[in-house]
Amino acid sequence: MRKVVKFGGSSLASAEQFKKAGDIIRRDTERRYVVPSAPGKRFDKDTKVTDMLYGCYAKAEEGKDFKADLKAIKDRYQEIISGLQLELSLDEEFKVIEKNFKAKAGEDYAASRGEYLNGIIMAHYLGFEFIDAASVIVFGEDGEFEAEKTNGILAERLGKIEKAVIPGFYGAYEDGRVKTFSRGGSDITGSIVARAVRADVYENWTDVSGFLVADPHIIENPPVIETITYKELRELAYMGAAVLHEDAIFPVRREGIPINIRNTNEPEEEGTWIVESTCQKSKYIITGIAGKRGFCSVNIEKDMMNSEIGFGRKVLQAFEDNGISFEHVPSGIDTMTVFVHQDEFVDKEQKVASAIHRMAGPDAIEIESDLALVAVVGRGMKSTRGTAGRIFSALAHKNVNVRMIDQGSSELNIIIGVSNSDFERAIQAIYEIFVEVQL
Numbered sequence: 001m002r003k004v005v006k007f008g009g010s011s012l013a014s015a016e017q018f019k020k021a022g023d024i025i026r027r028d029t030e031r032r033y034v035v036p037s038a039p040g041k042r043f044d045k046d047t048k049v050t051d052m053l054y055g056c057y058a059k060a061e062e063g064k065d066f067k068a069d070l071k072a073i074k075d076r077y078q079e080i081i082s083g084l085q086l087e088l089s090l091d092e093e094f095k096v097i098e099k100n101f102k103a104k105a106g107e108d109y110a111a112s113r114g115e116y117l118n119g120i121i122m123a124h125y126l127g128f129e130f131i132d133a134a135s136v137i138v139f140g141e142d143g144e145f146e147a148e149k150t151n152g153i154l155a156e157r158l159g160k161i162e163k164a165v166i167p168g169f170y171g172a173y174e175d176g177r178v179k180t181f182s183r184g185g186s187d188i189t190g191s192i193v194a195r196a197v198r199a200d201v202y203e204n205w206t207d208v209s210g211f212l213v214a215d216p217h218i219i220e221n222p223p224v225i226e227t228i229t230y231k232e233l234r235e236l237a238y239m240g241a242a243v244l245h246e247d248a249i250f251p252v253r254r255e256g257i258p259i260n261i262r263n264t265n266e267p268e269e270e271g272t273w274i275v276e277s278t279c280q281k282s283k284y285i286i287t288g289i290a291g292k293r294g295f296c297s298v299n300i301e302k303d304m305m306n307s308e309i310g311f312g313r314k315v316l317q318a319f320e321d322n323g324i325s326f327e328h329v330p331s332g333i334d335t336m337t338v339f340v341h342q343d344e345f346v347d348k349e350q351k352v353a354s355a356i357h358r359m360a361g362p363d364a365i366e367i368e369s370d371l372a373l374v375a376v377v378g379r380g381m382k383s384t385r386g387t388a389g390r391i392f393s394a395l396a397h398k399n400v401n402v403r404m405i406d407q408g409s410s411e412l413n414i415i416i417g418v419s420n421s422d423f424e425r426a427i428q429a430i431y432e433i434f435v436e437v438q439l
């Protein structure tokens, strides 16, 4: 067995957290490849090292004195090194970083040093080999991650190494310039490494015990989802349920490698398994509920719309021409509605409306704002009668007015549009009926 383990920033924020991670790794010799994040927050109001690096580099770029900021970053690492009683000095590394900051090596280079330095400490602490991600994770000139090239290089390199630490979050262009993924990107690195070594499992260690059925800010103590499919996860993640970076499922998905989300502070808990497919039933009919506020609907009416070929294309062209992506397009005989993100749309609404008039000639357009979308996701819904019925009666009982309904063609999800002010009540109503009452 071969396991790839990724530790998030809060799992490596201090020497104490490092020890927990170290114990987890040493407890199981199959945990052979380790992907660390940069040190995260030690307490609520603390600053992540990545954010300290961005701030420090911004000063360097403006030609301001950044010495004190860099010293504060060095202190964070020194605290970990001393707490672990390691014989390790990062003096030389910090000299190079200071020189490169002065030479304006770029924001991505700056941010990547968080993972890079944490990787050096982790490798030293565990006695594993350190591999600089810049030498194995490749980006193309267009800034896109080169999946196949990287996979070849990494597989070859790690094939010869029994145990290694590969820092998360960054790689490099072919000319050696460092490039990072988007924020939270160490999750992606972990997935890339798991694919390259054909791991049996990709363990993602964080500070929660897995994916929750609903947002704990809205529902008190929701249960952990034991098993979820990649597809379900994508639906929930898209709708705002954030534990794992959205792009982290793609590399492992190609190889059918399961992801196990675990809690560094509660290592005996099983966490959540993210798999391609499963015959395990969810505990409840639904797997999870998630949602987002801040949508607008553009309602378009035209008599005889149903018989006008190409009407929908012309309407959507108006959105495309203005660089706006749409979320959902429910339609009726003479009506069509397009849901968009309000913040992307507000500045362009009049341009889009006139483009629709020009291109599609509708009878009327009406724009509504402050809508929320709630997604009820579950592989079990397909084979269960009456799920939709139960959702809507629960909403009616809680006086939530449903403004839009959309059942995905996969029957994996039902999306409901409600007004922003009904958002939390809608989630509570659905949660109660499926999880608390378990109807």
Ligand code: ASP
Binding pocket: 008, 009, 037, 038, 048, 050, 051, 114, 168, 169, 182, 183, 184, 185, 186, 187
């Ligand atoms: N340290 C980076 C961030 O804060 C990447 C990561 O933690 O995954 O976004």
